[in-house]
Amino acid sequence: MSEKVKLTGKEKSELWIEGIVTVILLLMLNFALLVLINQMIAHNPGLENAIWGVKTNLTFGSRGFHLWSWSNLFLALMAIADVIVVYWRLARRYRQMQMRHVIAELHFIADGHLDHRIKFEVNTELQKVVSSINALVDSTVNSMAEERRIEQSKDELITNVSHDIRTPLTSIIGYLGLIEDHQYRSEEELLKYTHTAYLKAKQMKVLVEDLFEYTKVKSTTTKLNPVRFNMIAMLEQLAASFELEAHKKHMRILVSGEPDPLMMEADTEKLGRVFNNLIVNALKYGQGGRHIFLDAQRIGSEVVVKVSNDGAQIPNDALSQLFDRFYRVEESRSQETGGTGLGLAIAQSIIALHGGYIYADSSPEITSFVIHLPLKVGASLTDNKNKSNEEAGKSK
Structure with missing residues (x-):
């Protein structure tokens, strides 16, 4: 006062x-x-x-x-x-x-x-100076806090990347060392060592690719290449491409939506990466599930896409952290089960680039990832960001 x-x-x-x-x-x-x-x-x-x-x-x-x-x-x-x-x-x-x-x-x-x-x-004139000083200090404090947040974020990124690279790299060096020292009893054992080293190298490659994709979509200079397309047709193509993997998991991928065709404008290459990540997650973590549902609806000036599965429920305390970098629901950080931990962070960044937002909802019956996208890239960007903040608050 x-x-x-x-x-x-x-x-x-x-x-x-x-x-x-x-x-x-x-x-x-x-x-x-x-x-x-x-x-x-x-x-x-x-x-x-x-x-x-x-x-x-x-x-x-x-x-x-x-x-x-x-x-x-x-x-x-x-x-x-x-x-x-x-x-x-x-x-x-x-x-x-x-x-x-x-x-x-x-x-x-x-x-x-x-x-x-x-x-x-x-006095009135000096009061303007005082208000300007207070505003300048507020701006400085906010900038310093943001800078500290960015530095902390960079440190966490380096720590997580180092951890995830070190594990497969240690295995690669270990198995190649055994081969280098001729510590194998048969050709079969030699092939086993080289195959294990090869798999670990592939894990490193996936991590590096995901890390590159994450830094690229987080960059403020990243540009979209929007085209006009039918969202329902895109979901049907994705369902067809994952049909074999779903069959191995004894699951079916069902597509629905209206109106059909549902025409909109977006970067289909980047959106394809989002849906690939979500479908892969549904196949990997939807234990006990029998269906993956891909649904798109036009509501007002936006398109709402849901990628759902009827598998195991995601714990409530994990929902608010799903889109954090390197976060995995499992306590183990094993990449055989947890992936790189960047998939959902990449998906969130791509959706944000389009001026939309994404959140997760899970119950014992069904787990859904809900995506809100404007019909046209750049439309209602501010409104969508505000909605994103509101939904993030609800999910917490």
Whole structure:
């Protein structure tokens, strides 16, 4: 809450001294002016006659009562002028004191107290400066917090990448070392070592590719190549491409949606990566499930796509972290079961590039990843971001 500047005892004394000195100087000036005018009248009778004429014009009654004499009029004008001068001098000194307080507060903030703000009231012009200072400090604090967040994010990324690369790399070096030292008993064992090293190398390749894709879609310079296409036809093509893998898992992929055709504009290559990740996750983690549902609906000015499965439920405490980099629902970080942990983070970034948002919902009956996309790239970007924040809050 704003309050007026509290003057110190020294500052109050300065104001009193300023006022007293000003009054004394003005009284001396007034006295000098009166003496000067009296001398002028004494040496110039014509001037006295002119003043007498004014005096006559201000006469009332038969007895000649004079409303003003020239000296009374002059004294009144001087008194008004004196009050104005005293007020101006004191106001100016008070503003100077306010400025000193603002500068002191600014030095206090500059010394590292960035949580401090200037809260007292000052004159209108100086208040604009105070508001600008507070806004600048807020902006600086936010920028520093964002910079720390980015640095922390980079550190976490490096740590996670190092961890995930080190594990298969250790295996590769170990098995190749056995081969290098001829520590194998048969050709069959040699082939086993080389095959294991090959699989670990492929895991590293997948991680590097996912990491490259993640950094690319997170870049502010990433551009989309939007084309007009039928979303339902795209989902049907994806279902056909995963039909064999689904059959091995004893699952069926069902496509539905309306209207058909559902025409929209987006980067189909990047959206294909999103749906591939979601379908692969449904096949990998939908234990006990028998169906994967791909559904697209046009609702108002956006398209809502759901990728669902009737497999195992995702724990509620994991829903809010699914889209974090390198997060896996399993406690184990084994890549045989957990992948790279970047798939959903990549999907979220691609959807955000389109001006949309994605969230997850899971119950014992069905688990769904819900994607909201504008019919046209760039449409309602701000509204979609706001909706994304709201949905993220709900999922938590």
